[in-house]
Amino acid sequence: MIVVGLSHRSAPVAVRERLAVAPTDLPLRLAELKQRVDAGEMLILSTCNRVEVVAAPSAPGPCSDSELGNRIADALESAAPGVRPHLYLREERSAIEHLFRVACSLDAMVVGEPQILGQLKEAFAAARSAGTIGPWLNRAFEHAFRVAKRVRSETALGAGQVSIPTVAVDLAREIFSELDGHRVVLVGTGEIASLVATRLGRAGARLCVVGRTFERARAVAGAIGAEPRAWDDFPGLLASADIVVSSTSERGHVITPEHVTQIWRQRHGRSLFLVDLAVPRDVDPRLAEMDGVFLYNVDDLSQVADAALADRRHEAEKADAIVAEETESYMRRAHAERITPTLVALREHWRKVLEAELERSLRAEHVPLETGRKEAVQRATLAAVEKLLHAPTERLRAWAKEDRCGDWHTDLLVRAVEELFQLGEPEAAPEKNVKR
C-alpha cells in the first residue's frame, strides 16, 4: 500500500487548494486516476489540510509500490503543475503508520481535532461506492478506524478545546449546560467575535447583534443568522442576556460594573458570561469580581486553549505509542496473510501429487481396494501431507510475521516457494500407466 499526497506540513494552502477535490467530484476523479495509473485499489482523501491518494497495486511486489507511487505523482503533477516538490510518498509500513496517524488526528494541524476521522470515513465510503476499494485498502482502513477508536478511548487526545471560539462555547456549557434558548448579545462586529457567536448560535443560543453603526450590525446579523439591534437597546439587552460577546473598537469600557449593577435586579440572579475579545478591552475587569459574573478576555481564552493544547501534546506521546504498536500488529498480520494463499496452494499441490501417485500405484498393481480401505489410505495420505508440511508451514509463517525488511521480503519468500514447487504452473497431464 502507498500514500502519495501533500499536507499542511509539506505545502502551503495555495498549493493544497490546487489539488483539492470537491466531494461531488470524488467518484469521477477516483475512476479517472485509478484507470490512468493502473492501480488495483484507490482512495482520495481531500480535506482543508491535506490531499492524499491511498492506493494498492494490482500485483503486489517490491517494485510495484514505487512504480505506482511515481505514476500517481506524475498524474497529480499533470493535474496541478508545480505540486511535485511538495508531494510525499509513503510505502508499506510507513504508509500504514501514516494512515493510522492521520486517522488518530496525530498528523492534523490541531492535534486531536475530531473532524479528520469523519472525513476519512466519508472518503472511504465514497471510494467503496465508486468500487475502488479492494481487500488491501479495506483491511487497512478498517484497522485504522479501530486504532482511532482505541486512541480516543485510551488517551485524552481529544479532550479540551484549543481555539478561542470553541473554548468560549465550552465555557458557556460549563455555566449554562445546554445553550438552547439562551440569549447571546454580540457587541461590535469583530471577526473572531462573530465566529464565537456563530458557534454559540449553532449550539442553540438566540443571537442578536448590537453595533454603533446599525447598518454594519445588520450586515453581520444577516451573515450569522442573528437579530440586529440599535446601540440604544444595549442596556435592555444586557438585562436579558446570558452571554455577551464584545469586540468593539471603543477606547473606553463599554460594559462597567455600574451598567451591570443597574440591571442586576431585573436578571433575578441569573449568571452572566462576558467574553471580551476587544483590544483595548471593552469590559471593565472589576466585573470579574462580581458574584454571578464570569468574565473572560482574549488572554484568558488563549490561556485555556494553550493549556489544552499542551495537554494534547502530552497525550499525543501516548497515542504515538499506540500507533506504533498497532502498526507492528497490522504488518505482522498482513505478512502472515500474504503468505497464506501460497501455503494453501502448496498443500493442495502435495496432496494432488500423493493422491495421483497412490492411484497410479494401485492401478499398476491391479489391486482393487474396497471403498472403506481406499478412504483409509486417502486419509493416511492427507495426514502424511499435513505432517510433512507442518514444519515448513510454521517456519514460513514465522518468517513472514517477523519480516522487518518490508513487504518485499515476504514477496521474495512467496516467489521462492512458488518457484521451488512450481505452484503457479499448470498441472502436468497424468502420466500413462507406468510399469514399475
Next chain:
Amino acid sequence: MNQLISAIFVASAASYLASCALFVARIRRSPTTHLRPQWPPRLLEIGAGLHLTYLVLYSVVDRLCPLFSLHSALGIVSLVGVVAYAILSRGRRLDALGGFVAALAALFLVTAHGIGARPTSTGDRWLVAVHITANLLGGGVLLVAGCASAFYLWSERRLRRRRSLARGPRLPPLESLDAVVHRLLWFGVPLLTIGIVTGRMVIEHVETVSAGERVRAVLSIASWLLLLAVLLLRQLRGWRGRRPAYAALGGAVGILLVIALYVARALLGDGG
C-alpha cells in the same frame, strides 16, 4: 434469615461502592474504556433497591418500626438522597453529584450496620413519628442540596481561575447545580420546618433535656434558619451564586452534624 440479610447488606454496599467508582471514572478527564453512561445510575438504583429490602427484612426480624430505630433512620435518609438524585438527574449532567450520593449512601449503610437496631424516643408516638419522618425526608433531601452546593462552589472557583477545562474532573454545569439546589430546598425546607415544630412539641413532653439534645436542637434550628433564609432570599430577591451556595452548604453541614451526634450517642451506648 440473618444470613440472607447479611448477603443483601453486602450486595447493597457493593452496588453503592461500584456505582461510586463508576461515577468517579466518568467524571475523570482521563479516558475511560467502554463505560456506558447508564451503568453508574443503574448500579445506584440497584444498591438502593437492595438497601430498601435490607431495611424491610431487618425491621421484620427485629419487630421494630423503622422510624423508631436509628439504624433504619440512617438508611431512610440515604435512600431519600438516592431517590432525590435519581429524580433530579434526569436530563442533567450530574455525575459528580451521583458519585457523592453513592458514597454517602454506602457510608450511612455501613454506619447503620455498625450501630445495629436500637429503639429510640418514647412519648407521644404519633408526634414522634411525624417528627422523625419529616426530619428524615428533609434531612436526606437537604444533604443532597449541600453536596450540590459544594460542587457549585468548586465549579465556580474553577471557572474563575481560568484554567484549562480539560484538567480536573468533569463537574456539573453551574445552572444545573443551581436549579437542583433550589428544588431540593423547596422540598426539604418545609419538611425540616415540620420537623422543627414537632420537635419543639415533643420536647415539651420530655421531663429532662440533656446537654447533647440541646446542642442538637440548636444546630437543627440554626441549619433550618440558614436554609430558610436562602430559600426566601432566592424567591424574593433572586439571590443566587456563591454566597447562597455557601449558606446552603452550611445548612447541610449542620444537618450532617446533627446526624453525627445521633450516631455518636448511639455508639457511646446512650441508646439510639
